[in-house]
Amino acid sequence: MAYIIKVDKDACIGCGACEAVTTDEKGKSLFVMKNGKAKPLKSKITDKELKAYKEGEESCPVEAITIKKA
């Protein structure tokens, strides 16, 4: 199963929580901040990566991150 990760740029308040709480197996954040808005490192992920990206989704205070089945 594949999933699509999206950040709603209009909703994102640039708090950096998603960047702070998520890491891949190499310790790299799964979201990067660009011009004050978060951007997912990957727009399409696998089952294996879902749990880590979910932590980012759950950390967002304004629910700007969505994860949907591809």
Ligand code: SF4
């Ligand atoms: S946690 Fe939400 S509001 Fe904060 S930077 Fe990430 S996407 Fe934006």
